[in-house]
Amino acid sequence: SQQGEEDPQALSIQEGENATMNCSYKTSINNLQWYRQNSGRGLVHLILIRSNEREKHSGRLRVTLDTSKKSSSLLITASRAADTASYFCATDSRTGANNLFFGTGTRLTVIP
Amino acid sequence: SAVISQKPSRDICQRGTSLTIQCQVDSQVTMMFWYRQQPGQSLTLIATANQGSEATYESGFVIDKFPISRPNLTFSTLTVSNMSPEDSSIYLCSVVTYQETQYFGPGTRLLVL
Numbered sequence: 001s002q003q004g005e006e007d008p009q010a011l012s013i014q015e016g017e018n019a020t021m022n023c024s025y026k027t028s029i030n031n032l033q034w035y036r037q038n039s040g041r042g043l044v045h046l047i048l049i050r051s052n053e054r055e056k057h058s059g060r061l062r063v064t065l066d067t068s069k070k071s072s073s074l075l076i077t078a079s080r081a082a083d084t085a086s087y088f089c090a091t092d093s094r095t096g097a098n099n100l101f102f103g104t105g106t107r108l109t110v111i112p
Numbered sequence: 113s114a115v116i117s118q119k120p121s122r123d124i125c126q127r128g129t130s131l132t133i134q135c136q137v138d139s140q141v142t143m144m145f146w147y148r149q150q151p152g153q154s155l156t157l158i159a160t161a162n163q164g165s166e167a168t169y170e171s172g173f174v175i176d177k178f179p180i181s182r183p184n185l186t187f188s189t190l191t192v193s194n195m196s197p198e199d200s201s202i203y204l205c206s207v208v209t210y211q212e213t214q215y216f217g218p219g220t221r222l223l224v225l
Contacts, residue, residue, distance in 0.1 A: 043216040
């Protein structure tokens with residue numbers, strides 16, 4: 001299976017701290033995406049990093065990709081209570097199927 | 113970007129009935145998908161909605177249970193047929209844009225009694 005696997009499964013931090021979530025996958029990819037899902041809501045796309053990129057920033061988000069280790073990390077700096085959500089990494093397939101394979105997610109709780 | 117709407121946003125249905133979920137996107141997209149997210153679990157791809165032809169189903173999902181239509185590039189429907197409580201879930205429409213980014217709709221929360 002190409003499914004990404006996030007770790008940790010759950011993370012609890014104080015507001016203002018940084019949160020780091022990791023994702024590992026199994027086969028070659030075109031790109032890797034991170035999504036956020038607030039409880040009971042739909043997925044929100046956060047950031048896409050292509051296989052030839054190593055790092056990408058968007059606001060308080062920093063994503064790294066190491067294709068040699070088949071892993072990615074999502075760093076949220078200066079966390080806020082509103083960042084409380086589940087975070088999923090999703091990979092696509094180099095076979096061109098153009099759909100995404102999701103991991104089980106990391107549940108982040110930011111304590112005010 | 114792509115803005116996706118789904119109808120209904122939620123529903124409570126009786127066992128044995130069917131529900132059709134509509135997905136509308138505000139721009140032409142290359143691909144449309146339907147996902148299911150059961151309580152406490154990650155997303156599972158049900159099928160790829162193909163314009164003008166039969167959908168492509170993933171292992172464990174069949175057309176008789178989840179018939180799908182996609183009459184044009186911006187609209188698709190998913191029907192959950194002969195429902196049972198095990199079908200209680202969030203059903204999400206998803207699209208891939210020409211920029212190769214995947215977006216998700218707000219989801220339809222289904223409860224089957």
